[in-house]
Amino acid sequence: MYTLLSGLYKHYTQKEEFYVIILGLDNAGKTTLLERIKSEYSGVPGLAPEKIAPTVGLNIGKVDISNARVNFWDLGGQRELHSIWEKYYSECHAILFVIDATDKERLDEVKQTFESVISSDEIEGVPVLMLANKQDVPSSLKVHDIKETFNQIALKLGARDSKVLPVSALRGEGVREAVDWLFVRLQRNRTNRPPVYRS
Template structure:
C-alpha cells in the first residue's frame, strides 16, 4: 500500500476523515495504524485525531463517531479533507444499505468532491462477512466513475497485518 500512497500523495501532509456507521471498527483501525497494536476501544462520542506517518506522508486522521445522532455533524469535518476512509462492518448485512446511503451522502457533498475514497471492508475474520467485491457492489461503487476509490479488506487494523499481503506491493 505504501507505493500507492507515495504515488498519490508524494511527500506531504494529508487531512483524512475516517467515517462509517457505529461499531464498524473506525477507532480500532485508527489506533492499529498509529500504535501498531490492537487496543480496547469504547464507542466514540465526538472524535479522535491522530497523526500517522507512513512513507514520508503525515496523515492527520480524524475519526468521528458513527452513531446516528452524531452523523449530522459529520459535514462540519469535511472542509479541507483530502481523503475519506469509510469503514464498513462486513458482517453487518442488516445495515449495509444504511452504510451505502451515508457513504453517498458524504461523497456527494461539494466539500468532499475532491477527496480520494478508501473503503475498509472490515471484520473479514467474522463468519459470513461480505467480501470486498460484494461490498463494492452493495455500496454502489462501480457507478462512481469520476472519483478515485479503492476497497481494502481488513480485520480491525491494517490489511497487510491480517490478509497476508505485502503492504508495499500495492
C-alpha cells in the first residue's frame, strides 16, 4: 500500500523541466538577460549590471513558470568558447540567441555564428528565439533591420518555431513577453523534445 501511495505522490508532485541555452557573441547582454529573467519570475532582484563580468563557461538560472521549471544555461560568447556550445545541443529544448543591436560592426560575425548554430542536426526542430537586445539605446538596430539581415538564413530554420523580438535586458523591456513566447513553444514542442521529469 505504501509503495502505491508513494508512487502516486511522486507522480503528482514531479515537475516538468525544460532546458534553454542562451547563446550569442560576447557583450551581447546574455548574462544581464539571465539576471533579468530570474528577477522577473522570482521577484528577487538579480545581480546589478555593473557587477556582471564576462561569462567564462556557464551561468545557470532556474525559474518556475506555470507548473514547470525552465532552466536557462547562459554560455560564454567569446569565440574560443563557441566549441563548447555543441555539448549542450542534445539536451536543450530551445535556443535564445541574443544580439547586441548596437554593434553593427560585428553583424556579419553574428550572422555566421547564428548560421553555424542552426545548421547543427542536434537541434533539429528546436524553437529558436532571437532577441535584439539593447533597444534602450536610440541608435540600436530595430527588429525589421535584423530580420532583413538574417532573411537568407531563415530558410535553414525550416518549419520550427522561430521569432525575432526586441528587448532591453538592462531595463527589462520585452523580457517577460520573450520568455512567455518561448514557454508556449516549449510546451508545443514536447513531442519532439519531451521535458525531463524531476521530483
